[in-house]
Amino acid sequence: MTQANETFDTRGAAQTGSAPTFLVAMEQHEPQAQRIIDDPLAAKIMPGGSKLFLKLLRIPVLRSWMIKLLEKQIEGASSAFLCRKRYIDDTIVTAVENGSIIAVVNLGAGYDTRAYRLPALATVPVWEVDQPVNIEAKQKGIRRALGKIPSHVTLVPINFITQDLGEVLNNHGYRSDKKTFFIWEAVSQYLTEAAVRQTFSFLAQVSIGMQN
Numbered sequence: 041m042t043q044a045n046e047t048f049d050t051r052g053a054a055q056t057g058s059a060p061t062f063l064v065a066m067e068q069h070e071p072q073a074q075r076i077i078d079d080p081l082a083a084k085i086m087p088g089g090s091k092l093f094l095k096l097l098r099i100p101v102l103r104s105w106m107i108k109l110l111e112k113q114i115e116g117a118s119s120a121f122l123c124r125k126r127y128i129d130d131t132i133v134t135a136v137e138n139g140s141i142i143a144v145v146n147l148g149a150g151y152d153t154r155a156y157r158l159p160a161l162a163t164v165p166v167w168e169v170d171q172p173v174n175i176e177a178k179q180k181g182i183r184r185a186l187g188k189i190p191s192h193v194t195l196v197p198i199n200f201i202t203q204d205l206g207e208v209l210n211n212h213g214y215r216s217d218k219k220t221f222f223i224w225e226a227v228s229q230y231l232t233e234a235a236v237r238q239t240f241s242f243l244a245q246v247s248i249g250m251q252n
Contacts, residue, residue, distance in 0.1 A: 058087065058177075060121045061151035061152060062090055064079045064121075065094050066094060066103065076125075077122055079153055081157050081185055082153055084181070085181030125152075128154070128223060132144065132158070132221050132223075136160040141164070141219050141220060141221045143214070143218040143219065143220040143221070144161060144165070144220065144223070145166075145169065145221070145223070147169050147205075147222065147224045147227055147239070148170055148224065148227035149174075149178070149223075152225070155168060155193050156182065165194070165213075166193045167193075167196050167212060167213075170197070175195045178195060194212050200235050201232055204238070206245070216245065216246040217246075217247050222243060
C-alpha cells in the first residue's frame with residue numbers, strides 16, 4: 041500500500057469514528073422494548089451537528105427515511121452495527137462477572153460508550169485507543185456529558201500505522217500480564233497489512249482473557 045493510500049485510510053477511519061454511535065443514538069428514539077441497545081449517553085457525547093440531526097430523527101418518518109438511506113448504501117447496516125455492539129456488550133459483561141478478565145482494551149474506540157454505560161466495566165481498568173483526533177473529540181464529549189473522564193478509563197492516542205501498539209499502551213499504564221478483553225471493532229480495513237500484522241503480533245504476546 042502506498043503512503044498516499046495510508047493517509048487516505050487514516051482519514052477515513054477518523055471520519056467514521058462516530059457513525060456506529062450515531063446509529064445507537066438514533067435507536068434511542070424507538071420504544072425501549074424494541075431497542076437492541078439502551079444507551080442514554082450516545083447522543084450526549086456526539087458533536088453538535090450530529091446532535092441537531094438526531095433531534096430531527098425523533099420524527100418517525102425522518103427516522104424511517106434515514107434507515108432506508110443507510111440500507112441503500114450498505115445492506116443490513118442499520119441493524120448489523122447494533123447487533124455487533126450488543127454481542128460485544130453481552131460477552132464482555134459475562135467475562136468481567138465470571139472473573140475471566142481483569143482489563144479491557146478497545147482498539148479504535150471512536151465514540152463507543154460501553155466503558156461508561158456498562159456497570160460491570162466500572163470495576164476494571166479500560167484503555168480506549170484511537171487516533172489523536174478521535175481521542176480529543178471523545179474526551180470533549182465525555183467531559184461535556186459526565187463532567188470528567190472516569191478514573192477507570194484511560195484515553196490513548198495512537199497512529200496505528202506508524203506507532204508500536206505495545207509501546208504506546210505500556211506508556212499509558214497497561215501491563216501485558218493482565219488478562220485482557222481486546223475489542224477490535226471495524227478497524228483493520230483502514231490499516232496497512234504491516235499494521236494489521238503488528239497488531240496480531242502484539243496480541244499473540246499478551247495475556248488474553250477474551251477478544252472480539
